[in-house]
Amino acid sequence: MLGQSLSEAPLAVVPAVTVSADILTLYAATEDFETGFGETPENTLWPGTLFSPLRVERSLLSDLLGGTVAVSYGEAELVNVERTYDDLVHDFDVAGRPVVIRAGAAGSRIADFVTLFDGTASGWYETDERLIVQLRGWEFLLEVALESRTFAGTGGLEGTSDLEGKRLPVALGWPNNITPAFVIPAELLFMAHGGPVSDISAVYVRGAALNKGPDYPTAAALRAATVPAQSYITCVAEGLFRVEYLNDGEKGAVTCDVKGAVIGGAFLETTAQIVGHVLLDRADVPAARVAPLSAAPWQFHRPIGFYAGPDDSSTCADVVEQLLRGCVGWGGFSRRGLFGLGSFRLPAGPAVAAYEEADIISATALELPSEVTPPPWRWRVAYDRNWTTQDSDIAGVVTEERRKWLKEERRLAEWANIIAKDLYRKPSDPEPVEGCFRDRADALQLAQELEAMWQAPRGFYRLQLGTQAFARDLGDIVHIDYPRWRLKGGALAVIAALSEDAEDARSEITVLVA
Numbered sequence: 232m233l234g235q236s237l238s239e240a241p242l243a244v245v246p247a248v249t250v251s252a253d254i255l256t257l258y259a260a261t262e263d264f265e266t267g268f269g270e271t272p273e274n275t276l277w278p279g280t281l282f283s284p285l286r287v288e289r290s291l292l293s294d295l296l297g298g299t300v301a302v303s304y305g306e307a308e309l310v311n312v313e314r315t316y317d318d319l320v321h322d323f324d325v326a327g328r329p330v331v332i333r334a335g336a337a338g339s340r341i342a343d344f345v346t347l348f349d350g351t352a353s354g355w356y357e358t359d360e361r362l363i364v365q366l367r368g369w370e371f372l373l374e375v376a377l378e379s380r381t382f383a384g385t386g387g388l389e390g391t392s393d394l395e396g397k398r399l400p401v402a403l404g405w406p407n408n409i410t411p412a413f414v415i416p417a418e419l420l421f422m423a424h425g426g427p428v429s430d431i432s433a434v435y436v437r438g439a440a441l442n443k444g445p446d447y448p449t450a451a452a453l454r455a456a457t458v459p460a461q462s463y464i465t466c467v468a469e470g471l472f473r474v475e476y477l478n479d480g481e482k483g484a485v486t487c488d489v490k491g492a493v494i495g496g497a498f499l500e501t502t503a504q505i506v507g508h509v510l511l512d513r514a515d516v517p518a519a520r521v522a523p524l525s526a527a528p529w530q531f532h533r534p535i536g537f538y539a540g541p542d543d544s545s546t547c548a549d550v551v552e553q554l555l556r557g558c559v560g561w562g563g564f565s566r567r568g569l570f571g572l573g574s575f576r577l578p579a580g581p582a583v584a585a586y587e588e589a590d591i592i593s594a595t596a597l598e599l600p601s602e603v604t605p606p607p608w609r610w611r612v613a614y615d616r617n618w619t620t621q622d623s624d625i626a627g628v629v630t631e632e633r634r635k636w637l638k639e640e641r642r643l644a645e646w647a648n649i650i651a652k653d654l655y656r657k658p659s660d661p662e663p664v665e666g667c668f669r670d671r672a673d674a675l676q677l678a679q680e681l682e683a684m685w686q687a688p689r690g691f692y693r694l695q696l697g698t699q700a701f702a703r704d705l706g707d708i709v710h711i712d713y714p715r716w717r718l719k720g721g722a723l724a725v726i727a728a729l730s731e732d733a734e735d736a737r738s739e740i741t742v743l744v745a
Contacts, residue, residue, distance in 0.1 A: 300563030304366035349568035397541035399425030424470035439482035505548035616672035644674035690744035
């Protein structure tokens with residue numbers, strides 16, 4: 232039996248009408264069900280109006296080389312033949328409100344039911360005999376601006392009119408050669424980050440480094456100080472610095488290297504730390520909905536650099552996607568509403584489940600993505616990103632080596648497979664992974680791992696299973712014994728996509744086999 236609760240649906244806002252603070256919680260099940268004394272909710276009838284409870288699709292197929300999990304949760308249908316729900320759609324708004332779907336045996340206590348879905352509604356609508364609840368996960372929480380604060384453009388630290396409405400800059404980790412916000416031109420005062428940073432380690436004018444002066448505890452103290460010629464002084468507590476040119480002839484583009492944001496007294500420098508900060512502090516995802524990110528694979532725990540300037544309108548979702556792709560990892564909310572991180576790798580035991588021919592309704596061989604078919608002859612991963620490329624108006628004192636660095640957007644660590652280049656007439660040559668790694672060693676290690684994973688053709692299969700819907704998850708390792716392809720005699724496989732249907736308890740998995 233399946234049960235659903237749809238909670239906290241406030242009365243819809245109607246122009247010129249006072250909005251009620253009433254809260255409505257709906258309960259429904261696939262058959263009539265009543266909770267008992269001491270349960271939550273207590274002594275409550277769940278009418279048997281739940282008709283089509285849940286279909287979940289989660290996939291890494293478009294993001295085998297990193298990104299967010301693609302999800303689709305379909306709709307839940309409630310029978311409305313007796314017109315029980317007729318007025319709800321017009322009187323209540325459910326967008327963003329929690330929806331929980333559980334499964335359990337008739338007669339069981341609700342506490343013994345298993346949660347199949349913990350997400351939200353995106354909306355609902357009625358037909359003649361159905362109330363349709365459109366489901367979605369908690370991903371919508373990330374569809375907000377990475378930086379919500381903007382410059383007022385009224386002068387002082389609110390910036391000039393040129394900055395009006397633009398966002399405060401965001402510097403995370405170790406971004407190099409960023410273009411800061413020019414906040415007070417008369418004082419040559421710049422903002423590298425809209426808050427405390429660990430350090431502003433270098434400032435450049437037309438590519439030439441200035442001398443580093445003292446740090447001041449407040450913006451007021453920084454503004455009152457005198458800046459020595461050809462130098463810069465800082466207020467790292469507020470992400471600010473000021474410069475002084477040697478003479479007017481030296482004036483030009485100002486950039487800086489930053490050891491970025493300090494949150495709660497801690498400097499954030501790894502992908503896992505920064506993703507956690509974006510989720511919890513910028514998207515306001517409840518901490519209970521974020522799994523411990525310390526368990527993520529190694530590449531999530533290496534130093535990176537990221538910067539979003541005043542003209543950047545990225546959302547939290549955009550930034551998380553960029554950071555995940557940069558380390559060839561994936562992330563997303565599970566159907567139980569918990570955000571986690573992972574990476575797609577060749578299967579290695581132990582297996583969490585085993586499937587034999589009797590368990591498999593059908594099997595289909597699939598083609599791998601074009602990036603890895605045929606096997607690539609090399610992998611390239613970016614590191615040491617330059618956030619402001621410069622190829623003109625460079626100061627004369629800048630060395631040729633530095634000029635070359637300034638001209639390039641990023642460095643590339645490359646790991647080649649000469650055997651694949653000779654073996655295949657036209658081996659794949661994927662685009663570089665646009666990583667944000669600080670260090671070449673980390674980019675090179677990731678390139679080596681990618682080469683090892685895709686150096687030979689792999690098996691890719693879609694299996695329709697007759698049982699065990701909602702038992703598996705993305706990235707799970709399973710053992711499959713099926714009399715075709717690389718599955719003959721049994722093979723380990725990693726799950727890359729899932730489609731699960733609560734109505735018939737069937738599931739479909741897409742797996743990769745070494």
